[in-house]
Amino acid sequence: MIRLSLIIATYNRAGQMLRVLESVVAQDAPAGEWECVVVNNNSTDDTEARFAEFAARHAEFNLRMVTERNQGLSHARNRGIAESTGELIAVIDDDERINAGFVRAYIAFFDAWPGAEAAGGKIIPEYPSGRPDWLSPLTERPIANPLDLGDAVCEFPASRIPGGGNMAIRRRIVERFGAFDVTLGRVGGKLVGGEESDFFERLRAGGIRLWYVPEAVMWHIIPSSKLTSDYFRRLSYHVGESQRQRAKMHGRYAKALLVEAGKWCASLLLACTLTPRRSLWLLRMRWGITRGLLARD
Incomplete structure (x- = not known):
């Protein structure tokens, strides 16, 4: 019986998709207890053919691909959830390995904690081209979203949520609260996000506690293309844009501006403690987020 469904959305990253699938078929949980649903979100490369070849070579596993024609990460993830069969749903991404x-860690956690509804695991950044010297813990977060709350199961602090590439929920959560908001999330190459923050905010507002499962580990693989000045500029702007969208959706835009002002004060103080290069990139991030937050709809 399928107990847990792994959902992977992919778009024009066939090579990266195969890398995460290699880690998927290396799972030590019994193959009959889980499935992997890969959602092809209108890829124009050889994603479909390469997946078919991979699945044929690993026929002992429950691997299948579905297509979502509506462009966007939220659309793709929602399709994967709808097509899956497990009572437990884990969402991972195509730029990582687990x-x-x-799978075993999440199944064991939900078995041991029958009242738990939502969880997330450890996220470890991996830099194949080397970690740049300008990267500080502050500027690393929007790029790689590292997450390590220790070696024991615990509740997420109010300031953190599970990463979108390492989260698991019971299916009844989607039935109760809905899935990802399709007006939020990345579409093609556009870096606007916010769908995960929105999803977990809805859960917390409904009284759902979020749990950290340290034995579910994901390595987030960061290519050199995501470490350029241009990418960081665009990413920072779109972080602010997604914050603006969500703030206006919930009628708290004025509060978001006040919070951003406070973050500027904190960033300026923190910049004084960093190397000049790290300080510069921190202030670039803050400026980009502010621009996105202040932009017109």
């Missing part, structure tokens, strides 16, 4: 005990 540890061999990933």
Whole structure:
């Protein structure tokens, strides 16, 4: 019986998709207890053919691909959830790899904690081209979203949520609160996000506690293309844009501006403690987020 469904949305990243699938078929959980649903979100490369070849070579696993014609990460993830069959749903991304005990860890957690509804695991950034010297913990977060709350199961602090590439929920959560808001999230190459923050905000507002599962480990692979000045500028702007969208959706735009002003004060103070290069990139990030937050709809 399928107990857990892994959902992977992909768009024009066939090579990266195969890398995460290699870690998927290395799972130590019994193959009959889980499935992997890959959602092809209108890829124009050889994603479909390469997946078919991979699945044929690993026929002992429950691997399948579905297509979502509506462009966007939220659309794709929602399609994967709708097509899946497990009572537990884990969402991962195509730019990562997971540890061999990933599926087992989430199944064991939800079995041991029958009242738990939503969880997330450890996220470890991986830099194949090397970690740049300008990267500080502050500027790393929007790029790689590292997450390590220790080695024991615990509740997420109010300031953090599970990463979108390492989260798991019970299916009844989607039935109760809905899935990802399709007006939010990345579409093609546009870096606007916010769908995960929105999803977990709805859960918390409904009284759902979010749990950290340290044995579910994901390595977020950051290519050199995501470490350029141009990418960081666009990413920072779109972080602010997604914050603006969500703030206006919930009628708290004025509060968001006040919070941003406070973050400027904190950033300026923190910049004094960093190397000049790290300080510069921190202030670039803050400026980009502010521009996105102040932009017109």
